[in-house]
Amino acid sequence: MxxxxxxxxxxxxxxxxxxxxxxxxxxxxxxxxxxxxxxxxxxxxxxxxxxxxxxxxxxxxxxxxxxxxxxxxxxxxxxxxxxxxxxxxxxxxxxxxxxRPAKVFAGLEDHSALRPEVAGAIDLLIVRELNGDVYFGEKGFRTTPSGEREGWDMMSYSESEVRRIAHAGFRAAQGRNKRLCSVDKANVLETSQLWRDVVIEVSAQYPDVALEHMYVDNAAMQLVKNPGQFDVVVTGNLFGDILSDLASMCVGSIGMxxxxxxxxxxxxxxxxxxxxxxxxxxxxxxxxxxxxxxxxxxxxxxxxxxxxxxxxxxxxxxxxxxxxxxxxxxxxxxxxxxxxxxxxxxxxxxx
Ligand SMILES: NC(=O)C1=CN([C@@H]2O[C@H](COP(=O)(O)OP(=O)(O)OC[C@H]3O[C@@H](n4cnc5c(N)ncnc54)[C@H](O)[C@@H]3O)[C@@H](O)[C@H]2O)C=CC1
Ligand SMILES: CC(C)CC(=O)C(=O)O
Ligand SMILES: [Mg+2]
Structure with missing residues (x-):
């Protein structure tokens, strides 16, 4: 080894x-x-x-x-x-x-940024997609017709990329409390609409897992309000990056x-x-x-x-x-x- x-x-x-x-x-x-x-x-x-x-x-x-x-x-x-x-x-x-597992260790309840009774209930797993999304899209700088500088980054997910991470999320949920929350921004982004559609398709193979969908802005709020509600969260590269830093402070520190x-x-x-x-x-x-x-x-x-x-x-x-x-x-x-x-x-x- x-x-x-x-x-x-x-x-x-x-x-x-x-x-x-x-x-x-x-x-x-x-x-x-x-x-x-x-x-x-x-x-x-x-x-x-x-x-x-x-x-x-x-x-x-x-x-x-x-x-x-x-x-x-x-x-x-x-x-x-x-x-x-x-x-x-x-x-x-x-x-x-x-x-990215986030769990409050015994003795750290009082060191969370949240109230101890809220923090004490945290035992969740973020399953973040890591090979796609806006992090890997084409990007660049350009000048607009009016002469302004503009930065751009292409956000996309292919069906197969979503499918494989969805399976990872469902399998992780099967090994835990059988609840999966898929986090996206399908009310605004086509990338997220495809994400949601594919997650729903994959869910047919996991009838034992309860699936819910949540918009990412609400998910950020819910992680602070009531993080104990989450078992497994599956989400894209960008949202998972941000939500996991947030979750870290809920359990005490990013150093954990x-x-x-x-x-x-x-x-x-x-x-x-x-x-x-x-x-x-x-x-x-x-x-x-x-x-x-x-x-x-x-x-x-x-x-x-x-x-x-x-x-x-x-x-x-x-x-x-x-x-x-x-x-x-x-x-x-x-x-x-x-x-x-x-x-x-x-x-x-x-x-
Ligand atoms: N996977 C990686 O290698 C990552 C690299 N970065 C890079 O790290 C650099 C710094 O980025 P930041 O946004 O400042 O994020 P950061 O995570 O490095 O630090 C954010 C804050 O948390 C504190 N912190 C982080 N880890 C800690 C630990 N183990 N113990 C105690 N305090 C800790 C830092 O002191 C800072 O105040 C940037 O160049 C960024 O691109 C950021 C995130 C992930
Ligand atoms: C430094 C970035 C590439 C990624 C990041 O922040 C992370 O993976 O948590
Ligand atoms: Mg990060």
Whole structure:
């Protein structure tokens, strides 16, 4: 078993380091190899996703990813910006299903942005489509006839793209509480109308799952008003990106939400995938030892479970995280004082 480790930029290497310390402590004999990605790769090699990084990722059983994003790269042509590395990996490896679980850990109810009785009920899974939508459409700048500058981005979904993520959503719901909420903007967008039509077609194959549809603006409001109503939410790339950051604050912090990006490829051990915290490179706190590594440690647990077939080890990691939080070891993002390494130490001590 071999994993690729792509720490990336900003707090990416800081949070990845803590997850790797946990992996070392588990002593599972997993081989790993690290490569540059994002701004770090651009500065060293002239491209955010060098061919050798992609090749390493492709040849692995699973990828542990930190974060990309570097303010010194913000003026580069878009195809050279750090963010293109994660978009490129998702697309090149056909990782179209992004699972983002959001659950309140015991002891964190009082640290949510919501009232404890509202936050305490959260146990949901966002299934975000990851290979299509406006993120991957044609885009550009042009000048209008009146001489104004105009930016444009093409939003689209094909039937097959919606169908495969709909199946992922329904299957996820079957493994949980059998409720699926499909989030779109079908009252305004044709892309969303097709999304809704195809989700309804696919629903015929899952009579045991209760399907509802919700417009994205209402979904954002409902996630704050009554997040306990959601079991599985399936949605497009853009809406899922935004709603998952929102959901993270409902459970306490963006530093808590892990993710798995999966496709259809099976390895000898499980489903091939990429695992990353949902947050970015957080340049505002990078290098200060303040980043919460829990989202990355929990992403490691997802890697162990989904890609390496090591469910027991994954349970151990998740239980150690839960105990650490219940014991009140919290980062500044959750109102505590623990730094990145201190949180890692606390998880290691409870493994
Ligand atoms: N998958 C990826 O690699 C992603 C990359 N990005 C990139 O990251 C860069 C920064 O983007 P932002 O919009 O600022 O989003 P961000 O998620 O990096 O940070 C947003 C806020 O949350 C805080 N935060 C994030 N992670 C944290 C953690 N683990 N512990 C404590 N606090 C944490 C940050 O300090 C900041 O105040 C940009 O270049 C962006 O494009 C953004 C999201 C995802
Ligand atoms: C940086 C972007 C490409 C994506 C993003 O914000 C995310 O995947 O959460
Ligand atoms: Mg995001």
């Amino acid at each position: 071999k994993i690729a480790v792509l720490p990336g930029d900003g707090i990416g290497p800081e949070v990845t380091r803590e997850a790797l310390r946990v992996l070392d402590a588990l002593d599972l004999g997993i081989e790993r190899e690290e490569a540059l990605v994002g701004g770090a790769a651009y500065h060293a090699k002239g491209h955010p996703l060098p061919p050798e990084t992609l090749a390493l990722a492709e040849a692995s059983d699973g990828i542990l990813f930190g974060a990309v994003g570097d303010p010194t790269c913000d003026a580069l042509e878009r195809h050279l910006r750090p963010e293109q590395a994660i978009l490129g990996l998702r697309k090149a490896l056909t990782l179209f299903a992004n699972l 939400l892990a993710s798995a990006s999966l496709g259809e490829r099976q390895t000898a051990h499980g489903t091939f995938g990429l695992y990353e915290p949902i947050h970015g490179s957080a340049p505002d706190i990078a290098g200060k030892g303040l980043a919460n590594p829990m989202a990355t440690i929990l992403s490691l647990a997802m890697l162990l479970r989904h890609s390496l077939g090591l469910a027991e080890a994954a349970d151990r990691v998740e239980a150690a995280v839960a105990r650490t939080l219940a014991d009140g070891v919290l980062g500044r993002d959750l109102g505590g004082t623990a730094g990145t390494t201190e949180i890692g130490d606390a998880v290691l001590a409870r493994l």
